[in-house]
Amino acid sequence: xxxxxxxxxxxxxxxxxxxxxxxxxxxxxxxxxxxxxxxxxxxxxxxxxxxxxxxxxxxxxxxxxxxxxxxxxxxxxxxxxxxxxxxxxxxxxxxxxxxxxxxxxxxxxxxxxxxxxxxxxxxxxxxxxxxxxxxxxxxxxxxxxxxxxxxxxxxxxxxxxxxxxxxxxxxxxxxxxxxxxxxxxxxxxxxxxxxxxxxxxxxxxxxxxxxxxxxxxxxxxxxxxxxxxxxxxxxxxxxxxxxxxxxxxxxxxxxxxxxxxxxxxxxxxxxxxxxxxxxxxxxxxxxxxxxxxxxxxxxxxxxxxxxxxxxxxxxxxxxxxxxxxxxxxxxxxxxxxxxxxxxxxx
Amino acid sequence: xxxxxxxxxxxxxxxxxxxxxxxxxxxxxxxxxxxxxxxxxxxxxxxxxxxxxxxxxxxxxxxxxxxxxxxxxxxxxxxxxxxxxxxxxxxxxxxxxxxxxxxxxxxxxxxxxxxxxxxxxxxxxxxxxxxxxxxxxxxxxxxxxxxxxxxxxxxxxxxxxxxxxxxxxxxxxxxxxxxxxxxxxxxxxxxxxxxxxxxxxxxxxxxxxxxxxxxxxxxxxxxxxxxxxxxxxxxxxxxxxxxxxxxxxxxxxxxxxxxxxxxxxxxxxxxxxxxxxxxxxxxxxxxxxxxxxxxxxxxxxxxxxxxxxxxxxxxxxxxxxxxxxxxxxxxxxxxxxxxxxxxxxxx
Numbered sequence: 001x002x003x004x005x006x007x008x009x010x011x012x013x014x015x016x017x018x019x020x021x022x023x024x025x026x027x028x029x030x031x032x033x034x035x036x037x038x039x040x041x042x043x044x045x046x047x048x049x050x051x052x053x054x055x056x057x058x059x060x061x062x063x064x065x066x067x068x069x070x071x072x073x074x075x076x077x078x079x080x081x082x083x084x085x086x087x088x089x090x091x092x093x094x095x096x097x098x099x100x101x102x103x104x105x106x107x108x109x110x111x112x113x114x115x116x117x118x119x120x121x122x123x124x125x126x127x128x129x130x131x132x133x134x135x136x137x138x139x140x141x142x143x144x145x146x147x148x149x150x151x152x153x154x155x156x157x158x159x160x161x162x163x164x165x166x167x168x169x170x171x172x173x174x175x176x177x178x179x180x181x182x183x184x185x186x187x188x189x190x191x192x193x194x195x196x197x198x199x200x201x202x203x204x205x206x207x208x209x210x211x212x213x214x215x216x217x218x219x220x221x222x223x224x225x226x227x228x229x230x231x232x233x234x235x236x237x238x239x240x241x242x243x244x245x246x247x248x249x250x251x252x253x254x255x256x257x258x259x260x261x262x263x264x265x266x267x268x269x270x271x272x273x274x275x276x277x278x279x280x281x282x283x284x285x286x287x288x289x290x291x292x293x294x295x296x297x298x299x300x301x302x303x304x305x306x307x308x309x310x311x312x313x314x315x316x317x318x319x320x321x322x323x324x325x326x327x328x329x330x331x332x333x334x335x336x337x338x339x340x341x342x343x344x345x346x
Numbered sequence: 347x348x349x350x351x352x353x354x355x356x357x358x359x360x361x362x363x364x365x366x367x368x369x370x371x372x373x374x375x376x377x378x379x380x381x382x383x384x385x386x387x388x389x390x391x392x393x394x395x396x397x398x399x400x401x402x403x404x405x406x407x408x409x410x411x412x413x414x415x416x417x418x419x420x421x422x423x424x425x426x427x428x429x430x431x432x433x434x435x436x437x438x439x440x441x442x443x444x445x446x447x448x449x450x451x452x453x454x455x456x457x458x459x460x461x462x463x464x465x466x467x468x469x470x471x472x473x474x475x476x477x478x479x480x481x482x483x484x485x486x487x488x489x490x491x492x493x494x495x496x497x498x499x500x501x502x503x504x505x506x507x508x509x510x511x512x513x514x515x516x517x518x519x520x521x522x523x524x525x526x527x528x529x530x531x532x533x534x535x536x537x538x539x540x541x542x543x544x545x546x547x548x549x550x551x552x553x554x555x556x557x558x559x560x561x562x563x564x565x566x567x568x569x570x571x572x573x574x575x576x577x578x579x580x581x582x583x584x585x586x587x588x589x590x591x592x593x594x595x596x597x598x599x600x601x602x603x604x605x606x607x608x609x610x611x612x613x614x615x616x617x618x619x620x621x622x623x624x625x626x627x628x629x630x631x632x633x634x635x636x637x638x639x640x641x642x643x644x645x646x647x648x649x650x651x652x653x654x655x656x657x658x659x660x661x662x663x664x665x666x667x668x669x670x671x672x673x674x675x676x677x678x679x680x681x682x683x684x685x686x687x688x689x690x691x692x693x
Contacts, residue, residue, distance in 0.1 A: 018509060019513055022513070026518075026521045029531065030521060140672055140676075144614065144671075144672050145665050145669075146622065146661060146665060146668070148622060148625050149657070149662075149664065149665065152644060152645060152661065153658075153661070160648045160649065168648075281514070281515075288622050288625065288626070292645065299516070302514075302517045302520075303520060306521055307524075317517075318514060318517055321517070322512055325513075326512050
């Protein structure tokens with residue numbers, strides 16, 4: 001197991017390196033370059049200025065030279081500046097975008113799991129009953145519905161038809177932001193007064209953020225819910241007809257014990273893998289949800305940075321996501337081995 | 347005396363049984379016909395394909411002809427009295443659908459939504475079918491090659507599959523679509539010259555294929571790894587069959603039950619990807635119509651009266667189509683692989 005782990009960990013390096021080369025090359029071959037927008041926004045730029053900028057950004061070099069420069073800085077933790085936001089690309093991605101995405105996708109993931117696992121189990125245990133058919137039908141709907149259209153419908157119903165029952169999008173209502181501890185302590189020197197002020201501002205902020213979360217989480221989680229319920233159901237059905245489950249029943253064990261201790265333990269192993277594999281996808285694949293709900297997360301950061309040729313931001317976020325995928329792949333395999341003792345890695 | 351006669355009778359009966367026993371495919375078809383949802387799905391898809399193929403001949407309106415006097419019209423089955431509010435039509439009526447009727451309403455430029463949905467179906471369904479077909483072909487071929495030859499080839503293909511699965515798909519879709527739109531690249535310039543306005547359709551198909559073959563490869567590889575060791579493969583090899591013949595005539599046909607289901611589900615998948623990309627403005631470019639790009643500006647019109655129909659109908663068609671393909675896929679799986687019956691969705 002240990003040597004397997006070490007080998008897998010060592011494999012991460014060439015994989016991520018390969019991905020970074022491919023992505024960098026593709027980005028560099030894409031039409032346009034980082035100074036296009038500058039040129040459009042500033043007609044006063046002379047061709048000498050542009051020449052100077054091209055030289056300054058190293059855009060006169062072939063892509064592999066630029067890649068080498070990027071890589072040698074990246075391994076030291078310097079991912080270069082974001083051209084559009086005037087701050088280090090890594091700071092922009094990890095400080096301003098990643099937390100929003102985490103909030104959205106972790107909440108959705110959690111709700112989806114909370115519903116999908118019990119529903120899948122019950123649906124499998126009650127196979128061929130009206131309950132099972134209803135669940136299956138909703139699963140079909142969930143895996144077939146385009147997420148952005150579901151989002152549009154939700155926005156129309158809750159924000160337009162019912163007049164702002166829930167916000168149509170965005171992170172928070174303008175004017176409501178997280179309480180600023182520094183500003184409060186500047187206002188008052190009394191510590192307890194400051195704490196009570198802080199809490200009184202924190203309450204509205206949290207409710208506001210929660211209200212903004214409801215629709216995107218509903219859209220995102222209902223789609224994950226559908227495929228996981230389906231998966232849980234089929235995994236449970238596969239196990240429930242096996243001999244050892246029959247043996248457990250024949251021994252006279254309680255149904256509860258048979259289901260939870262004998263059947264579920266084996267049925268849940270593939271689900272763990274599935275979930276581990278879908279976490280990275282949830283980080284990058286939420287572009288559509290984030291676009292519809294105007295949610296400033298990673299998915300949109302990647303989308304916008306690619307469109308506006310903000311190479312550094314695109315590279316940081318894409319490499320981060322790729323690394324997540326590789327790591328979660330490994331975690332999935334390890335978790336599988338831990339849950340299922342039949343699996344041994346050499 | 348009586349014994350031989352009996353034997354003969356038995357023989358005759360045995361022969362009859364052998365002759366009448368239907369082939370696997372006939373049995374599968376029978377099982378498929380019992381799957382109600384799959385039958386509903388196939389019927390709906392049939393109607394949709396018919397509507398899409400015939401769209402240029404069965405719609406009174408052209409997809410690009412606008413009328414600024416009837417923006418955001420509600421669904422309406424009556425013809426307005428003022429002729430200025432009816433047109434512009436390319437034909438006065440198709441059966442009960444007269445010029446001036448808008449069963450699904452009109453959009454932000456006064457274009458008929460139903461006509462656009464039917465025309466959009468041409469592109470969306472075409473992309474779905476072609477991309478699914480190409481992706482499954484490529485995927486099965488790579489999977490078969492990897493499993494049959496093993497060794498270094500297997501290592502290369504499997505490793506490449508793993509890497510492709512580790513690249514976040516959606517961003518790569520964005521980069522690739524942007525890349526193929528670059529006229530400076532030889533491949534891209536060539537595509538523009540050859541295809542003209544159809545370029546965005548071909549690009550999107552290429553991109554979907556490039557990023558969706560991996561699942562099929564893994565599936566087929568796993569199946570052929572075990573089929574390779576079976577006696578019939580040895581028999582074929584002993585008879586002197588070539589590698590190509592063994593793969594194409596003996597191994598791949600035995601994975602067909604998996605491939606067919608995979609391809610069906612892939613059609614829905616491809617339609618979803620296309621609509622998502624077009625929704626973001628990266629897929630099918632106007633003036634070409636697809637269900638996805640009809641939705642790309644829909645959100646802006648929510649606060650207009652009747653603006654909701656612009657979002658409602660195209661999305662409903664995407665949803666319906668993908669749903670039906672999933673029904674068909676489920677029916678096919680039950681029909682072709684009866685052991686899995688009722689399990690549903692075993693990836």
